[in-house]
Structures are given as structure tokens and as C-alpha cells.
Amino acid sequence: xxxxxxxxxxxxxxxxxxxxxxxxxxxxxxxxxxxxxxxxxxxxxxxxxxxxxxxxxxxxxxxxxxxxxxxxxxxxxxxxxxxxxxxxxxxxxxxxxxxxxxxxxxxxxxxxxxxxxxxxxxxxxxxxxxxxxxxxxxxxxxxxxxxxxxxxxxxxxxxxxxxxxxxxxxxxxxxxxxxxxxxxxxxxxxxxxxxxxxxxxxxxxxxxxxxxxxxxxxxxxxxxxxxxxxxxxxxxxxxxxxxxxxxxxxxxxxxxxxxxxxxxxxxxxxxxxxxxxxxxxxxxxxxxxxxxxxxxxxxxxxxxxxxxx
Amino acid sequence: xxxxxxxxxxxxxxxxxxxxxxxxxxxxxxxxxxxxxxxxxxxxxxxxxxxxxxxxxxxxxxxxxxxxxxxxxxxxxxxxxxxxxxxxxxxxxxxxxxxxxxxxxxxxxxxxxxxxxxxxxxxxxxxxxxxxxxxxxxxxxxxxxxxxxxxxxxxxxxxxxxxxxxxxxxxxxxxxxxxxxxxxxxxxxxxxxxxxxxxxxxxxxxxxxxxxxxxxxxxxxxxxxxxxxxxxxxxxxxxxxxxxxxxxxxxxxxxxxxxxxxxxxxxxxxxxxxxxxxxxxxxxxxxxxxxxxxxxxxxxxxxxxxxxx
Numbered sequence: 065x066x067x068x069x070x071x072x073x074x075x076x077x078x079x080x081x082x083x084x085x086x087x088x089x090x091x092x093x094x095x096x097x098x099x100x101x102x103x104x105x106x107x108x109x110x111x112x113x114x115x116x117x118x119x120x121x122x123x124x125x126x127x128x129x130x131x132x133x134x135x136x137x138x139x140x141x142x143x144x145x146x147x148x149x150x151x152x153x154x155x156x157x158x159x160x161x162x163x164x165x166x167x168x169x170x171x172x173x174x175x176x177x178x179x180x181x182x183x184x185x186x187x188x189x190x191x192x193x194x195x196x197x198x199x200x201x202x203x204x205x206x207x208x209x210x211x212x213x214x215x216x217x218x219x220x221x222x223x224x225x226x227x228x229x230x231x232x233x234x235x236x237x238x239x240x241x242x243x244x245x246x247x248x249x250x251x252x253x254x255x256x257x258x259x260x261x262x263x264x265x266x267x268x269x270x271x272x273x274x275x276x277x278x279x280x281x282x283x284x285x286x287x288x289x290x291x292x293x294x295x296x297x298x299x300x301x302x303x304x305x306x307x308x309x310x311x312x313x314x315x316x317x318x319x320x321x322x323x324x325x326x327x328x329x330x331x332x333x334x335x336x337x338x339x340x341x342x343x344x345x346x347x348x349x350x351x352x353x354x355x356x357x358x359x360x361x362x363x364x365x366x367x368x369x370x371x372x373x
Numbered sequence: 374x375x376x377x378x379x380x381x382x383x384x385x386x387x388x389x390x391x392x393x394x395x396x397x398x399x400x401x402x403x404x405x406x407x408x409x410x411x412x413x414x415x416x417x418x419x420x421x422x423x424x425x426x427x428x429x430x431x432x433x434x435x436x437x438x439x440x441x442x443x444x445x446x447x448x449x450x451x452x453x454x455x456x457x458x459x460x461x462x463x464x465x466x467x468x469x470x471x472x473x474x475x476x477x478x479x480x481x482x483x484x485x486x487x488x489x490x491x492x493x494x495x496x497x498x499x500x501x502x503x504x505x506x507x508x509x510x511x512x513x514x515x516x517x518x519x520x521x522x523x524x525x526x527x528x529x530x531x532x533x534x535x536x537x538x539x540x541x542x543x544x545x546x547x548x549x550x551x552x553x554x555x556x557x558x559x560x561x562x563x564x565x566x567x568x569x570x571x572x573x574x575x576x577x578x579x580x581x582x583x584x585x586x587x588x589x590x591x592x593x594x595x596x597x598x599x600x601x602x603x604x605x606x607x608x609x610x611x612x613x614x615x616x617x618x619x620x621x622x623x624x625x626x627x628x629x630x631x632x633x634x635x636x637x638x639x640x641x642x643x644x645x646x647x648x649x650x651x652x653x654x655x656x657x658x659x660x661x662x663x664x665x666x667x668x669x670x671x672x673x674x675x676x677x678x679x680x681x682x
Contacts, residue, residue, distance in 0.1 A: 084617030087516075166679045186682050193513055195682040196505075196666055202681070203642035203669035204502055204635060207396075308393030308641070310634030318625045325619030326513060332617070333512035351682045354674070357505055358662040360512035365663070370475045372511070373495050373504040373660045 067091030069335050070122055070129035071113075072144060074098050076220060077158065078135035079109040080328035086111060088332055090362045094126040119148065131156055131335040135328075137224045141185075142168050149175035149183055154338040156331050158188030160221045163272065165191070165351075173349035182342040183349040187334040188327040189319075190214070192352050194299060197317050199353045201303040205313045208305015211245035217297025217323060219249075225273040226251050231259030234286060236293040237274075241300070248278040252292045255283060297323035333360040376400030378644050379431055379438035380422075381453060383407050385529060386467065387444035388418040389637035395420060397641055399671045403435040428457065440465055440644040444637075446533045450494075451477045458484035458492055463647040465640050467497030469530045472581065474500070474660075482658035491651040492658040496643040497636040498628075499523070501661050503608060506626050508662045510612040514622045517614015520554035526606025526632060528558075534582040535560050540568030543595060545602045546583075550609070557587040561601045564592060606632035642669040 067090060071081045074096050085093035093113045100117035116122040119132070134145050134157040142164075145155040149172060159168055165186060172183040186192060190212065198210050215238070222237035229235075234254040239247050251268055255261055265281045268274050284292060301317040334352065337359035341350065358368050376399060380390045383405055394402035402422045409426035425431040428441070443454050443466040451473075454464040458481060468477055474495060481492040495501055499521065507519050524547070531546035538544075543563040548556050560577055564570055574590045577583050593601060610626040643661065646668035650659065667677050 080617060080619070083619075087615075087617055089515075162682075165682050166675050169675070169678060189513070191682045193509055196509055198681045199666040199670060199677065200502055200505055203666065204498070204639060206398075206638065206642075206671075307631070307634045307638035308389060308396055310389070310392075310631045313631065313635060314629040316625075316627045318623075318627070320623040322616070322619045322622065325616045326622060329515065329616035330513060333515075351678055353667040353677065353681060354665050356663045356665055357508040357512065361508060362515075366475050366478070368508065368662065369478060369660055372507045372662060373471075373474050373500045 065090065067336060067339055068094045068127070068130045069332070070095050070097060070119070070132045071135055072097045072119070072132055072148075073135035074102070074106060074109055074115070075135060075137075076324045077327050077331070078133075079106075080324045081133050081135055081331055082109065082111050082113055084325070084328045084332045091332075091336070094129055095122040097122055097132075119151075119153070128153070130154065130339045133157070133331045133335060135331070138221060142171055145172055145183055145185070146175040149179045149181045152179040152181050154182045154335075154342050156184045156187050156334045156338055158192065158327050158331060159185050160188060160191055161272075162191065169349050169351060176348050180342075180345075180347050182338045182347060184334045184338045184352070184355065185349060186351045187330055189321070189323075189330060190299060192327075192330050194301060196352050196357070197301050201301070201315050205303055205305040205307050205315060208303050208313070210301060210303040211243075213241040213243065213245060213300040213302070214247055215239035215241050215297065215299075218293040218295065219297075220323060220327075222249060222251070222273050225271055226253065226268055229264055229267045229271065231256050231264045231267075234289055236289060238293055242278075246277070248280070249274055251279065251281045252284045252289060253281055254286045254289055295322045295324055297321060336360055336362070374399065376645060376648055377403045377436070377439045378641070379404050379406060379428070379441045380444055381406045381428070381441055381457075382444035383411070383415060383418055383424070384444060384446075385633045386636050386640070387442075388415075389633045390442050390444055390640055391418065391420050391422055393634070393637045393641045400641075400645070403438055404431040406431055428460075428462070437462070439463065439648045442466070442640045442644060444640070447530060451480055454481055454492055454494070455484040458488045458490045461488040461490050463491045463644075463651055465493045465496050465643045465647055467501065467636050467640060468494050469497060469500055470581075471500070478658050478660060485657050489651075489654075489656050491647045491656060493643045493647045493661070493664065494658060495660045496639055498630070498632075498639060499608060501636075501639050503610060505661050505666070506610050510610070510624050514612055514614040514616050514624060517612050517622070519610060519612040520552075522550040522552065522554060522609040522611070523556055524548035524550045524607065527602040527604065528606075529632060529636075531558060531560070531582050534580055535562065535577055538573055538576045538580065540565050540573045540576075543598055545598060547602055551587075555586070557589070558583055560588065560590045561593045561598060562590055563595045563598055604631045604633055606630060645669055645671070
């Protein structure tokens, strides 16, 4: 089958999602949904995909998508996804607010059951593929501690959170690993004219995204901002412990990647899984640790078993 | 619930399986099935678990196990598992003969449907957890090549295959990574009295386990054999490629482990998954890429989502 995918939002992730869908061997992007006032803008990012001011307009023109990639800022994701799910559309998102994870899984689960649809949430790299690795590592080595060491790189979630602080015109947040799963945050801020940097610093420090880590906030100009950070990122996941009664079992996962490109790719791979789960009438909400990995890959199950197992 | 697990076979993996079950927080080993002539031997390896000459004897004494860990040499696994599945018992095994994988998944699938049971096959680290990683890596970075670099360490599958060669009293096969997913095999052989080492070399070289790799066979005495290899092993899984249209995405998994201890632990974690799949009446055969990772972990789904996602 050829999967028909829609993209909601043409921000950092949405743009990469459109690119990624261009290369999807078994699917295509049938349209982008964005704010009506943005229609027609950023034609290069649209890559010849039509854009629409609402999901209803997209459906009227292109038919129903098999799945919608919800590429909004995390705080807007649950509301947008719920609405789509109730209307019977499968959704995939990279919601990343850890403290609200089970609440969002529950909410999307109810909406998905109501619409007889499937939601895959937290489908990025952390949460997402890192979550799968943490689960797999615990199944392999149940006694021990996993350290998730992020970076060095720009955190999209933290950057968006910093930009939402009053007085901030633009911002970029860099995550620096300190070892042992601890991190510091280095936030470059372009203040709005007349804004007080001390107030901005205090507001960032109080935000849930930043409250638990060492923080440094640096003021930069709008012209400097593009040169202090790019999309490079990575993670080192480490687990040392025991399998059964046997200690000294060492597991390490080290990844160096373009951040939004990987997030967009995982959204697309999970869209494949979402549609397949709906075909089995396995309606509801899932995270990546809840889905069989084979469902994310193109091709038939048995050919992937033959190739990968 | 407390999972009741039986272990079939008390070889290298079976012994570690008994140990691992001793530490399983939500289950226990209710018995070991072994050849009647072995009953009562290796009391230390049994760790106070009762042993039985047949699964029927085990069931008569202990009741039905929720799952049986089939810890036989790979070539005997499909036959043993089929019989258990037809009798309605869930099985987990670490069958590792790649060329026969889809045939065995099919065979166990038929038997499992007949017995309304669940089989998880190829549940070790390769095939097994490495298979999950290869699938996940492809979902993250669809364009590219994954190299699986084994070792340096003793391959249990290759050692068993070498021991089955006529004229071989005992043998150990060491896997040495050559880079780019290529390996050489170093086989230490204790010949039977009067056996011809040249014939043994030729027979090993012709065996399906060894036919495709550079091979060196060295003759050792029975006294020397325990000192040329232990249970240390590992793997380096490497993938470089593109997510969507974005190249230079680097994924690396590096693991250094006690080989049978990890295999036994994965069998135990998959036993948990098998019983849960049967509870959902999802009868049939599975490999590790076919199962949601969360099913392998103790505890409720939502508490693991809260902890790991």
C-alpha cells in the first residue's frame, strides 16, 4: 500500500517531515496544514506539496490522510491530536514533556478509541528511540542504572520553551552533558527591545524545562544567534549492571545526528506503524515502547524477519 | 502475577536461566526438564530447583508452567518447541540458525495456533536484542548500511556446531571482528583419539556455520581447552546513513557482556512477554522485532511509560 500522510505545522520538524516523506518508499505527503495567514509562504520548504488552512480543507481537496504528523510545539500537541483522533484520523507526534506523559497517553487514548483511530505519541528520539533503548537495556540487564547523556547540541523543546518567555524575541538552548546523566543548559537569548535580561533569566530558571539543571543565560544579537548553534545533536546512553546474577554487563548507545531530521524520520516511520495498528483495529494510544519495532519498517513482516533477525 | 517458568535443558544457557529466574522479581523456576539419565547430577547448577525426566513429569509434580525456556542446542530447538506448543505451553528459545529463521517462525507459528499458545523464537542477543537494534536503526536512518561486528569472544552456536563434527571430542570457536561486519573464526579442537585433524578441518570449513568466513583451526588438549576461551563476548553495531534527505546520521551500539548470562536474561524477559501475549489471546510465533518492548519488563505498562518514555 501507499501511505497517504498529512503534515500539520511547517516549523522546524514539519519542514523536515515534508522532506522525509518525499523519500518514503511506500508513502507520500498529500498536504501540509498551517495557519491560514501563512498559506503560500516558504514555498521551498513545501517542496511542491499543497498547503491548506485546515484539515477539513486538506481532506476536501486531497481525500482523507492515513495519518497526520502533528508537528506543533509540544504544548499544543495534545489538543491538536485529540481533535484529529476524535475525527477518526491517526496521529503521530513527538510530544516531549516528560512530566505530562501518562496524562497525554491517557487523553489521546480516549480520543483514539472514540474515533476508532491510533495515536503514537512521544515519537521522536527522546522521548522515542531512546525510550525503546532504555526498555531494551532493562530487559537485557535488569539490575543497574541507565544514564542518558544528551548533547552537546541544541534542544528544540528547550529552545521553544525559552522563546515563550515574556521579553524573549528569540532564543536557542544548548544542552551540555556533565556525565552521569546530568546536564547544564546554555541559553542564548535575543531580548525584545527594552526587555530586562535579569527578569528573562529568572523566568527561564523558573520554567519547568530548566528548573532542575545548572543554567547559564547569555545575551546575543539577532545577527549573532544563527552562528551560536546549529542542528547537531546526540546522546550517549550507558547502562552497566547485571543480567541475572552476572555483573559487569556493559551496554552503550552513542548517536550523533541532525536533530530535526531524525525526529521527522521517526515520525514518518511511526506513521507506518500507526496505520498498520489501525488496520488491525488495535485502536488506542501508544508510545514507541508499546509498538513492535517491525511495524515501523517498509515491507512485509517475514521479509524483515529474514533480513534483520 | 507470579510467572511460573520451566527450563528445558541444563547446558550452558539452561544453567544461567535457572540462576536468572532466581532473581526474577515477578516469577520463579518451577523445575528443570533434562535427560532421565542426568537426573540429580550437577546439583549446584540446579540451585535447589527440582529436575524431571520429562515435561509430563514436571507438570504432574508442579502444575503447568506459564512458559518453558527451551535451552537445547539450536538444531534441536524447533522440534522440542513444536511439541510443547501443540500441548498448549508457551515457549521461548534462542534459536540462532539464520538461514532457517523464517521456516522456524512458520513452524512454531502453526504449532502455537494449534495449541493456543505463544512462541518467542530467536530470543537471545544475536539474533534477538541485536535484531531489535537493527530494526530500530533502520526506522531511524532508513538509508545506509548496518555493520554487525561480533566479538572478540566465544560463539556458543559455532562451538556447538564444531563439537558436532565427527572426530571432535570438544571444541571452542572464537569470533574475531575484522571490521565492516566481517569476521574470522578461530576454532580450538580437542580431537578424539585417532581422529584425523585434516578431516576435522575440512568438515568444519564445510559446515554452514563456518563456510562464509576466514577460518583457523588449532589443535589443543582437553587440559588446555578451558584456558583458551571464557564467556566474554560483545558486539559493535554501527549504522551511518541518512534520515530523510539528511546524511551524516551516526548510530553506534557497543556491548561487552557475559554471553550465556545475557542470553538467559533475554529468555527470561521474553518469557514475561510470551505469557502476556497469550493472556491477550495473541497466539502465534514471534521474534523480538515482533513484540512491544514494554512487554518484556516487570510492572504495569503505564508505570514503565512514566519511567522510561
